[in-house]
Amino acid sequence: MGSFGVVIFVFLPFILLALMILLAGKPQPAVASGQSIYQQLGGEAAVNAAVDIFYRKVLKDARISHFFAGVDMDKQAAKQKAFLTMAFGGPHKYTGEDMRRGHAHLVKQGLNDSHFDAVMEHLGGTLKELNVPGHLIAQCAAIAESTRKDVLGK
Numbered sequence: 001m002g003s004f005g006v007v008i009f010v011f012l013p014f015i016l017l018a019l020m021i022l023l024a025g026k027p028q029p030a031v032a033s034g035q036s037i038y039q040q041l042g043g044e045a046a047v048n049a050a051v052d053i054f055y056r057k058v059l060k061d062a063r064i065s066h067f068f069a070g071v072d073m074d075k076q077a078a079k080q081k082a083f084l085t086m087a088f089g090g091p092h093k094y095t096g097e098d099m100r101r102g103h104a105h106l107v108k109q110g111l112n113d114s115h116f117d118a119v120m121e122h123l124g125g126t127l128k129e130l131n132v133p134g135h136l137i138a139q140c141a142a143i144a145e146s147t148r149k150d151v152l153g154k
């Protein structure tokens with residue numbers, strides 16, 4: 001056997017083993033490329049679960065629950081599901097008002113940054129409760145945050 005043969009038969013298994021160990025230990029990309037946030041969250045079932053938990057928290061929070069007095073919460077949850085589905089890159093089925101018009105009457109009732117912050121807190125808390133990974137929560141929060149000016153009529 002020539003020296004090349006020795007390299008192949010003696011060292012190759014070690015080289016392969018070292019490669020396997022290296023690859024196995026390498027952090028995998030946290031986000032499967034090309035998937036929308038909606039898909040990464042778990043699609044319709046996950047968004048539905050999140051919105052239900054979210055509104056339970058909102059209605060229990062005395063800082064903001066008064067804004068929802070007299071609101072049909074089944075309809076509201078359905079609109080929110082459709083809106084977030086669209087905002088997170090899922091199917092576009094939202095037919096409600098844009099964020100500025102949809103909250104204009106609430107701005108007249110005093111809706112401000114502190115209320116928006118409370119909503120953001122509940123959104124984050126909900127996703128955390130559903131064991132959504134931190135990097136995805138951050139992306140969802142950024143999308144929700146991007147509506148702040150419109151929601152608050154600024």
Ligand code: HEM
Nearest residue numbers: 064067068071079080083096097102115116119144147151
């Ligand atoms: C991330 C920010 C927010 C998003 C994405 C959002 C989303 C929505 C959507 C999609 C609607 C339905 C609009 C329509 O009638 O067609 C809505 C309505 C409403 N939102 Fe928000 N909202 C946000 C922030 C807030 C905040 C901070 C409050 C108050 C604390 C609030 C309270 C309400 C209420 C009370 C309604 C129902 C209005 C009514 O039917 O009279 N929202 N929101």
